[in-house]
Amino acid sequence: MxxxxxxxxxxxxxxxxxxxxxxxxxxxxxxxxxxxxxxxxxxxxxxxxxxxxxxxxxxxxxxxxxxxxxxxxxxxxxxxxxxxxxxxxxxxxxxxxxxxxxxxxxxxxxxxxxxxxxxxxxxxxxxxxxxxxxxxxxxxxxxxxxxxxxxxxEMNKAMTFFYDKDHGFQLVKKTGQLNYTLKKNNDIVKLETE
Known part of the structure; x- marks a missing residue:
């Protein structure tokens, strides 16, 4: 036992x-x-x-x-x-x-x-x-x-990372994508990841 x-x-x-x-x-x-x-x-x-x-x-x-x-x-x-x-x-x-x-x-x-x-x-x-x-x-x-x-x-939902809150930057990765999107004041700049 x-x-x-x-x-x-x-x-x-x-x-x-x-x-x-x-x-x-x-x-x-x-x-x-x-x-x-x-x-x-x-x-x-x-x-x-x-x-x-x-x-x-x-x-x-x-x-x-x-x-x-x-x-x-x-x-x-x-x-x-x-x-x-x-x-x-x-x-x-x-x-x-x-x-x-x-x-x-x-x-x-x-x-x-x-x-x-x-x-x-x-x-x-x-x-x-x-x-x-x-x-x-x-x-x-x-x-x-x-x-x-x-x-x-589940942690693979869309995630938002704030890396410069004073200037309004956001780094966003959407579900199922390998690319990150950088947003500044509603302008989008695309960042590629390997």
């Missing part, structure tokens, strides 16, 4: 695992499964801190972008497509955090209409205590939130 864990791009899911009154986490990473001596919520919180933010901040961002207050997905890393969906475990005492980009497929549990079977990209399968349509809605929200945050974080 590991003492700590940080979510990475190979993490499929984190699931509560109880033993002797303590909550541990069963980690599904790639084709591997192992236990960690932390709760799933603690792993998620620490993973956000390791990435320079907080779970609370990610929840606020999700509320802002999704215009919803509760039961929201959160994005740990838009670049690596790690949006997390929190779901109740099948026994209702624990929780499961799913990484949306590693969900291969979902299907209703044929024995329980309120439960859903999740299949991951790495071959894991498990059941959660959530109806299929609710999980599908959260998957869609996670994808939308991840793509929105990824788009907002």
């Amino acid at each position: 590991f003492s700590q864990y940080i979510i990475n791009r190979y993490t499929d899911a984190l699931a509560s695992h109880f033993h002797n009154g303590y909550e541990y986490t069963q980690v599904l990473e790639g084709t591997e499964t192992f236990l960690v001596a932390q709760s799933p919520d603690d792993i998620v919180k620490e993973s956000f801190l390791q990435n320079g933010s907080t779970l609370e901040g990610a929840i606020e961002s999700a509320r802002y972008h999704l215009n919803k207050k509760y039961k929201l997905p959160v994005v740990l890393s838009a670049k690596h497509h790690i949006a997390l969906i929190r779901c109740p475990a099948v026994d209702k005492t624990g929780i499961v955090w799913l990484v949306h980009s590693h969900i291969h497929s979902i299907e209703p549990d044929p024995n329980h209409h309120n439960k859903t079977i999740v299949h991951t990209n790495h071959g894991h399968s498990f059941t959660i205590d959530m109806k299929l349509d609710r999980l599908q809605t959260r998957r869609s929200q996670a994808s939308f939130l991840n793509s929105t945050l990824l788009k907002n974080s």
Whole structure:
């Protein structure tokens, strides 16, 4: 058993695992499964801190972008497509955090209409205590939130550099171009770059 864990791009899911009154986490990473001596919520919180933010901040961002207050997905890393969906475990005492980009497929549990079977990209399968349509809605929200945050974080948008504010010069590079444009008092002078 590991003492700590940080979510990475190979993490499929984190699931509560109880033993002797303590909550541990069963980690599904790639084709591997192992236990960690932390709760799933603690792993998620620490993973956000390791990435320079907080779970609370990610929840606020999700509320802002999704215009919803509760039961929201959160994005740990838009670049690596790690949006997390929190779901109740099948026994209702624990929780499961799913990484949306590693969900291969979902299907209703044929024995329980309120439960859903999740299949991951790495071959894991498990059941959660959530109806299929609710999980599908959260998957869609996670994808939308991840793509929105990824788009907002891109640095290849048109950029303006001010290098002489007293004289009104601007050096401008437009998206998809290699050339810079120098503007002075609305007169344009073209600068070529190699």
